[in-house]
Amino acid sequence: xxxxxxxxxxxxxxxxxxxxxxxxxxxxxxxxxxxxxxxxxxxxxxxxxxxxxxxxxxxxxxxxxxxxxxxxxxxxxxxxxxxxxxxxxxxxxxxxxxxxxxxxxxxxxxxxxxxxxxxxxxxxxxxxxxxxxxxxxxxxxxxxxxxxxxxxxxxxxxxxxxxxxxxxxxxxxxxxxxxxxxxxxxxxxxxxxxxxxxxxxxxxxxxxxxxxxxxxxxxxxxxxxxxxxxxxxxxxxxxxxxxxxxxxxxxxxxxxxxxxxxxxxxxxxxxxxxxxxxxxxxxxxxxxxxxxxxxxxxxxxxxxxxxxxxxxxxxxxxxxxxxxxxxxxxxxxxxxxxxxxxxxxxxxxxxxxxxxxxxxxxxxxxxxxxxxxxxxxxxxxxxxxxxxxxxxxxxxxxxxxxxxxxxxxxxxxxxxxxxxxxxxxx
Numbered sequence: 001x002x003x004x005x006x007x008x009x010x011x012x013x014x015x016x017x018x019x020x021x022x023x024x025x026x027x028x029x030x031x032x033x034x035x036x037x038x039x040x041x042x043x044x045x046x047x048x049x050x051x052x053x054x055x056x057x058x059x060x061x062x063x064x065x066x067x068x069x070x071x072x073x074x075x076x077x078x079x080x081x082x083x084x085x086x087x088x089x090x091x092x093x094x095x096x097x098x099x100x101x102x103x104x105x106x107x108x109x110x111x112x113x114x115x116x117x118x119x120x121x122x123x124x125x126x127x128x129x130x131x132x133x134x135x136x137x138x139x140x141x142x143x144x145x146x147x148x149x150x151x152x153x154x155x156x157x158x159x160x161x162x163x164x165x166x167x168x169x170x171x172x173x174x175x176x177x178x179x180x181x182x183x184x185x186x187x188x189x190x191x192x193x194x195x196x197x198x199x200x201x202x203x204x205x206x207x208x209x210x211x212x213x214x215x216x217x218x219x220x221x222x223x224x225x226x227x228x229x230x231x232x233x234x235x236x237x238x239x240x241x242x243x244x245x246x247x248x249x250x251x252x253x254x255x256x257x258x259x260x261x262x263x264x265x266x267x268x269x270x271x272x273x274x275x276x277x278x279x280x281x282x283x284x285x286x287x288x289x290x291x292x293x294x295x296x297x298x299x300x301x302x303x304x305x306x307x308x309x310x311x312x313x314x315x316x317x318x319x320x321x322x323x324x325x326x327x328x329x330x331x332x333x334x335x336x337x338x339x340x341x342x343x344x345x346x347x348x349x350x351x352x353x354x355x356x357x358x359x360x361x362x363x364x365x366x367x368x369x370x371x372x373x374x375x376x377x378x379x380x381x382x383x384x385x386x387x388x389x390x391x392x393x394x395x396x397x398x399x400x401x402x403x404x405x406x407x408x409x410x411x412x413x414x415x416x417x418x419x420x421x422x423x424x425x426x
Contacts, residue, residue, distance in 0.1 A: 004424050008294075009285040010391060010411040014061040014068040022059050022070065022277055027285065034280040034393070039273040043262045044071060049202045050115035051247075051262055059277065062261075062405070064201070070406040071261065072393060073300065075274040078263035080250045084112075085266070086120055086135060091222065091250040092148060095140040102237055103133045103226075112246040113153050113201050113262075121157055123242030124226065130234045133241060134225040141219045142170075147257040150222060151209040151249045153201060156182045158242035160235055162227035165210045167193065169220030173213070179230050180208045182243065188230035195257065205246070209259045258301035276401060278392035285411065286311055288318075288388040290363035292412040294424055298405045299324050299352040307403055311411065312396025313387035319396040320362050320388070324352055324404075333360055333369045337383035343367055347376045355407065357425040363415040373426035375418065 005011050011026040012034065022034040036059050044060040046052050047068070054060050062071040082089030086105055088097050102125050109121035124133040142148050154163055161183040168175050176191025180198050185206050190196045194210040201207055214220070226243065228235045235241040247262050263272050293311055308323035321334040329349050335342040347369060349356060359370040364384065369377040391411055393402040416424065 004416070004420055005410055007412060007414075008410040009413045010281055010409075012280070012406075012409040014070050014407065024280065034277045036275070036277045038275045040271065042073075042272050042275075043264070045201070048115070051113045053264075059275070064199070067407065070277075072275040072277060072401075072403050072406065073260045073272070074256060074401070074403050075271065076251050076253070076256065076260045076263065077269055077271040078249045078265050079252060079269050080248045081265055081268055083248050083263070083265040084118060084246055086122075086245065086248070091137050091140055091248070092252055093141040093143060095137045095222075099136050099138065101134040101136060102127055102131055103135065105135065110155070110157070110244045111203070112244075113203070113205050119155070119244040119246045121242055122224070122226070122245055123158060124235055124237045124239060126239030127237045130236050132225055132233060133235055133237065134223045135245075136221055136223045138221045139219060140222050142214060142252060144215055144218050145213060146252045146254055147211050147213055149209060149211040149251045149257070149259050151207055151247075151259045152224060153205050153207050153246040154180070154182050155204045155206070155244040157244045158240050160226050160228045160241040160243070162188060162230055163208065163243055164225045164227050164233055165208060166223040166225060166233070167210070167212050167220060168223070169217065170212070170214040171217040173215065174217070175220065176212075177233060178210050179227060180206065181230065182206055182208075197259070207259075211257050255303070255305065257303050260300070274401065275403075276393070278390070278394060278398070280391040281311075281389060281411065283387070283389040285413070286388045286391065287413040288385040290415040292359050292361050292414075292416050292421070293320055293322060294357075294359040294408070294410040294412070295322065296355055296357045296407040298355045300403050300405070302328055302352055304328060306395070306400040308395040308400045309402050309409065310392055310394065310396035311388045312390060312392065314390060314397060316395065316397050318386045318388060320360060320385070321396060322358060322360055323395065323400065331358065331371075333367075333377060335362060335367065335383065337385045340383075342381045342383040343379050345369065345377045345379065347371060355405070359416075359421055359425050361415050361421060366415060368421070370421045370425045373422055375421070
């Protein structure tokens with residue numbers, strides 16, 4: 001693999017960056033670097049496993065999962081006005097301040113995912129008997145037909161192994177309860193009104209999330225409840241049940257149905273701008289006649305939108321593009337030459353949110369798509385590409401921005417052999 005990458009004319013890996021640039025390790029001059037913009041600060045998981053802030057216009061090398069990757073995300077807003085103060089603030093369009101049911105909430109009780117002592121302990125109030133123990137946001141209003149995503153970091157603190165996130169009072173398609181096993185890091189029962197996810201952030205913390213959409217009843221409640229078993233929303237109130245919590249995030253969008261990286265707030269909503277990276281390369285580094293576009297990537301979500309990586313002339317009329325499609329778990333090989341579509345071919349993957357090593361070989365009469373060591377598609381169409389001179393994380397002309405996780409991108413100025421493509425993508 002390393003010998004193959006030495007043959008590439010452009011190689012981008014999560015290695016180095018500075019203001020306005022993502023530095024390619026090849027070439028070792030600025031001609032291969034990507035222009036990068038994000039007009040606001042953002043967060044990442046650093047190599048020590050802690051969430052930290054990254055300045056505006058600095059790319060993020062994120063280590064969630066243990067391996068560094070470039071993180072590219074769309075714009076998003078945390079509408080929870082106090083992301084780490086569970087005694088005040090509202091969420092989504094509006095809500096009451098949070099309230100407690102049969103519970104005690106105490107600040108600064110444990111190290112949180114940002115590495116400081118600012119996690120809260122939510123525990124039952126030792127009031128006797130069994131019942132609901134909860135942190136609740138009542139009179140929460142949302143926008144009809146938006147996707148509403150709630151995320152919170154949770155760590156087992158006392159005896160209970162589960163928590164649940166509950167939406168209530170909205171229409172039937174939006175109300176329900178979803179359980180999370182915070183001892184084993186797995187989903188429990190998931191409401192038919194929710195999509196849900198649990199992510200391991202290390203040190204016992206899991207980021208738990210649900211997404212729901214309401215159409216008619218746009219006012220309701222959102223609750224975090226303690227649970228001793230899957231499917232049961234009650235615990236024994238004997239002072240032995242509790243969890244550490246940190247970092248509430250509430251995101252709403254008409255098309256974005258997934259959580260993005262943590263956006264801290266402290267009194268108002270905060271918007272993180274989108275990550276944009278493009279304009280790498282030159283006509284000296286990219287061969288319009290033949291070559292290979294390679295990447296190791298994972299989608300942020302299977303959210304049925306076009307997200308592309310392309311070699312182009314700055315337009316859509318001459319380009320070699322790999323993209324996620326608007327069909328579930330599909331990638332797309334797309335070549336257009338001199339305003340004519342040459343290939344528009346799709347390949348289904350098991351899960352586009354898992355990393356895949358993908359290569360497009362383009363040469364007139366010899367076109368192939370390779371995925372994880374296997375030749376997935378071949379085409380014999382002939383073409384004459386004109387003026388490829390840039391590599392962009394978009395469709396080649398600034399549309400269909402790529403949002404995802406990137407371990408590597410490389411461009412080869414020659415069409416590799418089948419043996420080399422097997423090695424490259426395995």
